[in-house]
Amino acid sequence: MSAIKKLNLKGHLLTAISYLIPIVCGAGFVIAIGMAFGGNSGADLTQEFTFWDALAKMGAGALGLLPAVISTGIAYSIASKPGIAPGFIIGLTANAVGAGFIGGIIGGFVAGYLAVAIIKYLKVPSWAKGLMPTLIVPFLTSLIGGLFMVYVIGLPVAAFTSWLTNALNSLGTSSLLIFGAVIGLLSGVDFGGPINKTVFAFVLTMQTEGINEPITALQLVNTATPIGFGLAYFIAKMFGKNIYTRSEVETLKSAVPMGVVNIVEGVIPIVMNDIVRCVTAVAIGGAAGGAVTMVLGADATVPFGGVLMLPTMSKPLAGALAIIVNVVVTGLALALLKKNVKEDEQVEVEEEDIDLDDIQII
């Protein structure tokens, strides 16, 4: 167990996701705008094309390379600079053998640890020192890792992803409802934290396999949650209740617009003041929104964009309905659960004890 902890697999994955997110957001927004106005992401830009085709294609190009991005990020996190070259090459190999995002993740770990091992164990004569970082490390890691990807990892991962795809496609309504609720709940509970991002990696994998509903469920929850916080203010007011302090209301003024474009993190300062009630409300709302998304089959073809994802769906109304349900449920739950506060109150929260396993002293 401690050996596994020392490898810090999750830390490397999160580091890679931190590099991935701006790419997903940037490219996702570009492709969402392009496709919302009728652009074709498969357009050939050397032939005749429209402005919207150009946007869609730009985004699609970057999103298609996500396995290489995640692989490079992981390898960099493990091996620093010498990890970048093999991570990139092995990540592209994962794409080539159809191992997709899961392949990219595995490839990144392979690339990173191979680079570390070669630097540590391969001793070269001093005249070859200069060749080490420029030729020997990138060449050997890419060769070994790339071939490993093609002949060992590629097949089972490709088989697994196609099995997953089939299994998900054949889910019945009640399973869809539960699946959607679970995604919504998990993505809601930590407001863009590690759980949300792990689910994100998982549903993004499915989108690269052509299953769009799960990632739609996740992103619609991210979109709806902050809007729900905003709505809760008004619902509570109708009951003659005030649930936010003045500084929290100020926070909401930027958090709600951020939510509209798919960024959930704006509400975190409010959540931190009242963790249990906020998380509960968000989990209930997220589960409802996620379930609606899956059952009605809202299927954004882009992985990011908030309300801009709607026009890319085959059933935009389903997506809109999912957001509305999520917003209303979260808003209602917050309005009911949260205590009445005075506007200028300072909230003091009881701190949790720190578990000794959670800290590392070096």
Added chain:
Amino acid sequence: MKIVGVAACTVGIAHTYIAQEKLETAGKKRGHEIQIETQGTIGVENELTQKQIDEADIVILAVDVKIAGRERFEGKRIIQVSTEIAVKSPNKLIEKAEQVVNAQK
């Protein structure tokens, strides 16, 4: 005592800065000199100087991801936690840092 540290979370737009603020507030409340550098998606802000690092009694790293410039803290006493801990229990974390420093003396 003098505390320096780094905060860095996965997305780098929220937890990083909340952790920084909470730690700095908690540290100052207990009469320490504290500065936390943030490494968000926007890059490094509130950067630590080498002098500050050299003078520090302890380093607190509230990080979920690989950070830049970790070698600056080589040979120092380091407490490493996730950003979540720093956000949830900043005062307890500072107390822990005090214990570590005192145990050393």
